[in-house]
Amino acid sequence: MHKKLALSAIVAAFLGLSFQSFAGETPTATNAKENPVAFEDWVSRFKSEAIKAGISQATLDRAFKDLKPVPKVLEYDRKQPEFTRTLWVYLNNGVSEARIKRGRELLVKHASLLDKVYKQYGVQPRFLVAFWGLETNFGDYTGGFPVVDALATLAHDPRRSEFFQGELIHALKILDAGHINQVNMLGSWAGAMGQTQFMPSTFARYAIDGDGDQKVDIWNSLPDVMNSSANYLSQIGWKGDQTWGREVLLPKEFDLENADLNIRKPLSEWQKMGIRRTNRKDLPIVDGMEASVLLPAGYAGPAFLVYDNFRNIMVWNRSILYALTVGHLADRLVGHGPLKTKQPQNDKPLSRSDIQLLQEVLLAQGFDPGEPDGILGSRTRKALKAYQRKNRLPADGYPTASLIDKLKNGTSE
Numbered sequence: 001m002h003k004k005l006a007l008s009a010i011v012a013a014f015l016g017l018s019f020q021s022f023a024g025e026t027p028t029a030t031n032a033k034e035n036p037v038a039f040e041d042w043v044s045r046f047k048s049e050a051i052k053a054g055i056s057q058a059t060l061d062r063a064f065k066d067l068k069p070v071p072k073v074l075e076y077d078r079k080q081p082e083f084t085r086t087l088w089v090y091l092n093n094g095v096s097e098a099r100i101k102r103g104r105e106l107l108v109k110h111a112s113l114l115d116k117v118y119k120q121y122g123v124q125p126r127f128l129v130a131f132w133g134l135e136t137n138f139g140d141y142t143g144g145f146p147v148v149d150a151l152a153t154l155a156h157d158p159r160r161s162e163f164f165q166g167e168l169i170h171a172l173k174i175l176d177a178g179h180i181n182q183v184n185m186l187g188s189w190a191g192a193m194g195q196t197q198f199m200p201s202t203f204a205r206y207a208i209d210g211d212g213d214q215k216v217d218i219w220n221s222l223p224d225v226m227n228s229s230a231n232y233l234s235q236i237g238w239k240g241d242q243t244w245g246r247e248v249l250l251p252k253e254f255d256l257e258n259a260d261l262n263i264r265k266p267l268s269e270w271q272k273m274g275i276r277r278t279n280r281k282d283l284p285i286v287d288g289m290e291a292s293v294l295l296p297a298g299y300a301g302p303a304f305l306v307y308d309n310f311r312n313i314m315v316w317n318r319s320i321l322y323a324l325t326v327g328h329l330a331d332r333l334v335g336h337g338p339l340k341t342k343q344p345q346n347d348k349p350l351s352r353s354d355i356q357l358l359q360e361v362l363l364a365q366g367f368d369p370g371e372p373d374g375i376l377g378s379r380t381r382k383a384l385k386a387y388q389r390k391n392r393l394p395a396d397g398y399p400t401a402s403l404i405d406k407l408k409n410g411t412s413e
Contacts, residue, residue, distance in 0.1 A: 194218030
């Protein structure tokens with residue numbers, strides 16, 4: 001069992017799987033103290049609350065029999081990745097030729113099911129298969145942690161206790177309803193479950209019995225997986241007559257201040273500003289349709305116009321790079337080509353120490369990145385933009401390896 005858990009974690013990390021997609025946040029470093037409440041005492045209190053929430057005594061007895069905290073879960077919860085992941089690393093891991101080939105085969109194999117789901121929920125098959133591929137490599141790696149054990153471990157831990165206690169209640173209700181038994185209720189370290197990694201609360205709100213057997217089995221029933229995923233996307237506002245976005249060409253005089261997910265303009269306005277498709281043709285002008293410009297690899301990388309469905313992907317997972325990867329994979333599954341902008345030879349991830357150095361330099365020069373913690377957040381990007389403007393550099397808020405090298409040597413670009 002331990003080998004299986006380790007393998008799942010390694011494969012997930014390599015493939016870029018988002019087992020924490022619905023967990024509300026990415027694992028972060030913390031100095032949280034140990035919970036002063038013993039696990040056994042916490043279990044006793046939790047059971048009382050679970051009874052009030054309608055969980056049967058029989059389910060509680062089975063669920064907590066011999067249950068103990070899982071140290072590996074807390075280890076993952078505390079772990080902060082040492083390196084930032086670049087757009088290219090994300091795309092290369094998520095949109096491999098092998099995944100594209102298999103995804104296309106599965107689109108054909110399950111065409112009848114996917115078309116039926118599309119007609120009911122308005123979510124295009126290519127997107128459902130793209131989510132499926134990125135989350136668990138089409139169901140190959142759904143996680144090896146017992147969900148109840150993982151959630152109980154995190155619920156007892158003081159760092160995010162309230163959130164995970166709620167998730168544990170939902171997980172127990174799934175068991176109570178007989179959708180799956182506890183032995184087979186496996187998932188990620190954070191409790192994300194099934195072939196598209198629903199958290200228990202997401203399951204409670206959106207999961208659908210797609211095969212009519214009176215159970216919702218997102219681990220083994222593909223009709224349940226696809227109906228549930230499509231229902232979720234439909235409920236959050238997915239637009240079945242629109243795509244996610246596209247790579248575009250920016251004019252030389254483009255003001256980088258406009259490259260911001262919070263800035264939305266009609267396609268006609270972007271057209272007037274000189275933005276074109278990568279084949280240099282005009283943008284498709286759709287009345288009332290707005291878009292934002294993104295530069296996820298800085299001004300020298302690819303530029304994207306992203307639409308409402310891109311934002312819906314970010315409801316699923318709040319990472320811009322994840323959303324771009326879903327969109328690009330969905331495009332590749334139906335015959336679109338790779339990005340026109342090529343990966344630079346010197347593309348490499350930055351370490352936490354690199355980002356911390358950047359933050360310290362920014363702070364010393366009067367820019368406010370917040371406490372230097374080695375995490376590249378919005379505050380650091382904002383400070384970097386201000387630094388770039390002052391130094392007459394392209395103000396894209398994107399730290400490059402060359403900039404970090406210059407800072408290490410006591411110079412700037």
